[in-house]
Amino acid sequence: MTVSREEKNYARRVVRHLAKHYADAECALNYETPFQLLIATILSAQCTDERVNIVTAGLFAKYPTAHDLAKATQKQIEKIVKSAGFYRAKAKNIRACAKELVEKYEGQPPLELEQLVALAGVGRKTGNVLLGTAFGIPSGVVVDTHVGRISRRLGVTFEKDPVKVERDLMSVLPKKEWIYYSHRMIHHGRAICDARKPLCDECSMKNFCPRIGVK
Numbered sequence: 437m438t439v440s441r442e443e444k445n446y447a448r449r450v451v452r453h454l455a456k457h458y459a460d461a462e463c464a465l466n467y468e469t470p471f472q473l474l475i476a477t478i479l480s481a482q483c484t485d486e487r488v489n490i491v492t493a494g495l496f497a498k499y500p501t502a503h504d505l506a507k508a509t510q511k512q513i514e515k516i517v518k519s520a521g522f523y524r525a526k527a528k529n530i531r532a533c534a535k536e537l538v539e540k541y542e543g544q545p546p547l548e549l550e551q552l553v554a555l556a557g558v559g560r561k562t563g564n565v566l567l568g569t570a571f572g573i574p575s576g577v578v579v580d581t582h583v584g585r586i587s588r589r590l591g592v593t594f595e596k597d598p599v600k601v602e603r604d605l606m607s608v609l610p611k612k613e614w615i616y617y618s619h620r621m622i623h624h625g626r627a628i629c630d631a632r633k634p635l636c637d638e639c640s641m642k643n644f645c646p647r648i649g650v651k
Contacts, residue, residue, distance in 0.1 A: 439607045447592055447608035453640050454620035461619040463569045466492060470545050470570040471502050471537065475530050477565045478557040483520045491520045502543035505534035529557025549575045560599065568615035577605040578618035582625030589629065591646045 464485040467473040472492065480488045495516050499505040505513070513527040520526060533556045537543050545566055546552055552563035560576060567573040577583070579598040583605075587593045593604035609617055628635045634650060636642055 444608050447605075448610070449644065450590055450592060450641065451609065451613050451617060454617065454624060457640050458620040458623045461616070461623040463565070463619060464622070465489065467570075468496070469501075470566060471534075471543065472496050472500070473570050474533070474545050474552075474558070474562070474566050475505070477562045478530055478533065479517060479520050479526055481526070482522065487520060491517050499534075502534040502537040505531065506538045526557070532556035533558065545570075547571060547573065560602065564602075564618075568618075572615070574611050574614040577602050577609065577614045579605070580618070580622060581631075582629075583618050583621045585631060586621050586625055586629045589634075589645065589648050589650060590641065591648055 463473070465473060465476040465480065466489045467476050475495070476488055476492050479491060495505075495513075498516070499508055499513075508531065510524075510527055510531060513531055514523050517523045517527055517530075536555050537545060540546075541551075547567065549560070549563045549567060552558050552566060553560060561578055561580065564576040564578045567575040568578065579602045584593075584596070584598060584601050587601060587605060588596075592608060593601050595601045595604055605617070606614065625631075628639050634647075636645070636647060636650065639645065
């Protein structure tokens with residue numbers, strides 16, 4: 437994929453504005469270890485971070501490590517994670533993931549994206565969250581609904597598929613910004629760039645944002 441200098445310069449302009457206004461933005465999920473972040477991220481699918489933090493407070497109090505969670509039954513886990521939605525599938529995945537970590541990696545998440553996405557319930561987004569947030573490894577760009585939506589509004593990408601959006605972002609953003617871009621975009625989406633009623637007049641990027649798709 438060929439990327440022009442203008443496209444890279446524009447992306448850097450977006451990065452500068454995000455860095456200025458959300459310098460301290462970080463992952464909203466509560467965790468104490470990389471394993472706990474991995475499990476919390478799996479549970480966060482189609483669920484708010486606030487709800488996940490409530491659920492994991494009880495889950496990690498009882499099963500703080502992969503070894504502990506791997507010994508739990510499906511029913512025991514379902515009971516704790518029920519309010520996170522899709523609880524049967526999520527309970528099955530985090531239990532299977534914990535077992536795989538114990539059997540293959542001594543209970544610790546691997547540091548390679550290819551190995552992570554092979555675990556139960558783990559896709560590129562979850563793998564990128566873990567590697568970037570827990571280990572500072574820029575394996576890719578986390579693309580959630582905020583990141584995808586706002587990147588399209590800004591014209592940084594025109595793709596809708598998360599994998600294609602990530603590819604575009606990786607091509608225009610400096611690698612050192614891959615981790616921070618997602619955290620800051622998420623905060624910007626919650627504070628300013630709402631899906632239905634974005635506060636464009638209050639946005640620091642109002643002078644150059646094309647507001648694609650905003651009515």
